[in-house]
Amino acid sequence: MDYEELKSGYKFPTVSYSLMPSVVSKYKEAVEAQPAEESFVPPLAIISHAFNSMFESISLPPGSIHAAQEAEFLKPVTIGSRIDCQAQVIQKVSRAKLNMLVIEFNAFDSDKQLVLSGKMTLVSPI
Amino acid sequence: MTLSKPEILKLRPGDALPKVVRQLTQDKVNRYAEAVGDFNPIHVDETFAAHAAFGGTVAHGMLILAYVSEMMTLAFGESWFSTGKLSVRFKAAARSTDTIAVNGKVNSVETGSDGVKFTCQVECCSQRQETVIMGKTEVKVTPE
Numbered sequence A: 001m002d003y004e005e006l007k008s009g010y011k012f013p014t015v016s017y018s019l020m021p022s023v024v025s026k027y028k029e030a031v032e033a034q035p036a037e038e039s040f041v042p043p044l045a046i047i048s049h050a051f052n053s054m055f056e057s058i059s060l061p062p063g064s065i066h067a068a069q070e071a072e073f074l075k076p077v078t079i080g081s082r083i084d085c086q087a088q089v090i091q092k093v094s095r096a097k098l099n100m101l102v103i104e105f106n107a108f109d110s111d112k113q114l115v116l117s118g119k120m121t122l123v124s125p126i
Numbered sequence B: 001m002t003l004s005k006p007e008i009l010k011l012r013p014g015d016a017l018p019k020v021v022r023q024l025t026q027d028k029v030n031r032y033a034e035a036v037g038d039f040n041p042i043h044v045d046e047t048f049a050a051h052a053a054f055g056g057t058v059a060h061g062m063l064i065l066a067y068v069s070e071m072m073t074l075a076f077g078e079s080w081f082s083t084g085k086l087s088v089r090f091k092a093a094a095r096s097t098d099t100i101a102v103n104g105k106v107n108s109v110e111t112g113s114d115g116v117k118f119t120c121q122v123e124c125c126s127q128r129q130e131t132v133i134m135g136k137t138e139v140k141v142t143p144e
Helices: A021-030 A043-054 B005-009 B026-036 B046-050 B061-076 B078-083
Strands: A015-018 A065-073 A082-095 A098-108 A114-125 B020-023 B085-090 B099-112 B115-126 B131-141
Touching (some): A015 A043, A021 A043, A043 B061, A065 B061, A065 B078, B020 B061, B026 B061, B061 B078, B061 B085, B061 B099, B061 B115, B078 B131, B099 B131
Antiparallel strands (some): A015 A082, A065 B085, B099 B115, B115 B131
16 A cells, blocks of 8 residues: 555554564563563564554655654553554644654454554654 | 562652663664564665665664663563553654663652552653653552
């Protein structure tokens, strides 16, 4: 899908992924996480994997930057959990030479319980 | 070192959270790209990035934000995973060779029927004294 086709209200296809021990361990090593709360997945790992899956099918314009991030963590996610992430464009505005895209997302565990929600803002040159 | 529950509950407005300092390297940025599958050339392709806006590779914003989450985990433990909130702005790019210091300070402490809510101010700065991330976090801790 082309970035230009993204409109306010667009719902991304639900993204599903498993946070297997090897995936989480690779993430923790990359962010130099200290061994606190070892049985849980760092919540930002859930968001990072969701974003990467969401944007596999959409190429962002070169020069796009992550401008803001909001997140609320509602339930610890244990290592090995499967996550379903739903996301929707809630705002897309053009101002001067920039596009601003705001995406709202909700992540659910295999019991369909909401574990995390938030918003990300991306700014791209026009 | 993670704070104990009694230490957390003693935190008052103005108190500093455990400081986190991370030295970035291109190798660390590449490792993060592999861990999350984000291979945007601005992060991992030094030749491409040399001719782009920052004149070199920059770290993923979510990598720097992970350091904030690390600080909150060190301060509040499991409570961060189950009641944490964050709202931040990415103010500048972190170069792949920067040293990032994450500082946090308790802004307010409110005791309610369901626990003690801590609101904190967080900031990530480079060794160039440039603010990379600025924002606030919240976490609720139950006394028992």
